[in-house]
Amino acid sequence: MQEMYTFNDVLLVPQYSDILPGEVSLDSAFSRNIRLRLPIVSAPMDTVTEHEMAIALALCGGIGIIHKNFSVAEQARAVELVKRFENGFIRKPVTVLPDDTIAQVYAIRRDKGYKSAPVVDEAGTLVGIIGKLDYFWPHDKDKKVRDVMVPRADMVVAPPSTTLKKANDIIRIKKLSVLCLVDGADKLTAIVTRKDLEKNELYPAANKANDKSLRVGAAVGVGREAQERARALAEKGVDALVVDTAHGHSRSVIETIKTFKKDKNLKSVDIVAGNVATAAGVKALIAAGADAVKVGIGPGSICTTRVVAGIGVPQLSAVLAAAAGRGKTGVPLIADGGVR
Incomplete structure (x- = not known):
């Protein structure tokens, strides 16, 4: 043996x-x-x-x-x-529509933990962004997203060619929670979040x-x-x-x-x-x-x-x-x- x-x-x-x-x-x-x-x-x-x-x-x-x-x-x-x-670039972010209700937005926040979400139309064009500070829960639960969102004209965005380092620099300088990347037709292609930037620095390995x-x-x-x-x-x-x-x-x-x-x-x-x-x-x-x-x-x-x-x-x-x-x-x- x-x-x-x-x-x-x-x-x-x-x-x-x-x-x-x-x-x-x-x-x-x-x-x-x-x-x-x-x-x-x-x-x-x-x-x-x-x-x-x-x-x-x-x-x-x-x-x-x-x-x-x-x-x-x-x-x-x-x-x-x-x-x-x-994530670095989130290529398939959770989005909401302008006519969605705040109740629907809150459900995403409750179930998935996302406090901000890009707002796109049916064609995928970026029209705004909504975050937890844009509404009061449950007071605003029946309001439409379009009534409380930050409109596209007031947003800081970047092109799809933006590097992750550049995106993180923009988030720091502009003090953003979410940076949306859009193409020449304003179609949403990806997002980068401040939360992921912070995680990256906390856990380098x-x-x-x-x-x-x-x-x-x-x-x-x-x-x-x-x-x-x-x-x-x-x-x-x-x-x-x-x-x-x-x-x-x-x-x-x-x-x-x-x-x-x-x-x-x-x-x-x-x-x-x-x-x-x-x-x-x-x-x-x-x-x-x-x-x-x-x-x-x-x-x-x-x-x-x-x-x-x-x-x-x-x-x-x-x-x-x-x-x-x-x-x-x-x-x-x-x-x-x-x-x-």
């Missing part, structure tokens, strides 16, 4: 270093296309990761994986809350996508339902899909990875799969197209997989085997559990 080890079974031998603690970088790869400033990923468990945890972790440089133990719509909504929490939204992952299962769920999550901008099973070295997981990689709706989403604990398992998932592989069969302190199924590999040995299976492919491995 082969001798295997957990992380608690070994210690590192200290050696000479000329690197100061403040010079150490924790940057690491989560998947082929996603890097982390903080190498911590929160588990896709319903007692661990919903949108609040995912936001908090991404702000610190890590990434959260939204669990799948609720409906497709609820999981997609959780992803949307993370992606909308912090935040883990962000190219559009400056926070990174977030979401768990899916296998089969047809998984593809429907995956597409709904991709529509909300999820950065990574985690095919989350107790035994990842299986036909259903491999086929799900292949299906996802062929789906044009998921082409911008990294696919993470697992869990496995052998070199053969890692090779199989990488061959199927996985952008990262999760390693670990029941190593966590609260996991019951080993007790229930009678399977598993001590986590340090599992990681070493996985590294051998990965070879020179460069596909990241994620040690899942048992890594205190």
Whole structure:
């Protein structure tokens, strides 16, 4: 019988270093296309990761994986809350119409937390902006937006070519809450908010996508339902899909990875799969197209997989085997559990 080890079974031998603690970088790869400033990923468990945890972790440089133990719509909504929490240019802002009532505006403020909203006509032309100081609630609830909004003529706007740095400078100098970007025909193309500028300065290590939204992952299962769920999550901008099973070295997981990689709706989403604990398992998932592989069969302190199924590999040995299976492919491995 082969001798295997957990992380608690070994210690590192200290050696000479000329690197100061403040010079150490924790940057690491989560998947082929996603890097982390903080190498911590929160588990896709319903007692661990919903949108609040995912936001908090991404702000610190890590990434959260939204669990799948609720409906497709609820999981997609959780992803949307993370992606909308912090942005650079918001390309699809929530808008209101001139004939909407203040009651409708207040509903947006109550349900989504947005205190200001651009006002556009049916053609998408910017006609004004409304903020929380433009009305009294509930006294003005029946008034029309057009009666209390700041009209377009009194607004500071910028062209679509404006850089994020320039937009932030305008917000500071003009003391704006929201800067609207409009084209030559006054069509609204995007907005930049003061709130996002402040978040950016408070959390310089935040883990962000190219559009400056926070990174977030979401768990899916296998089969047809998984593809429907995956597409709904991709529509909300999820950065990574985690095919989350107790035994990842299986036909259903491999086929799900292949299906996802062929789906044009998921082409911008990294696919993470697992869990496995052998070199053969890692090779199989990488061959199927996985952008990262999760390693670990029941190593966590609260996991019951080993007790229930009678399977598993001590986590340090599992990681070493996985590294051998990965070879020179460069596909990241994620040690899942048992890594205190």
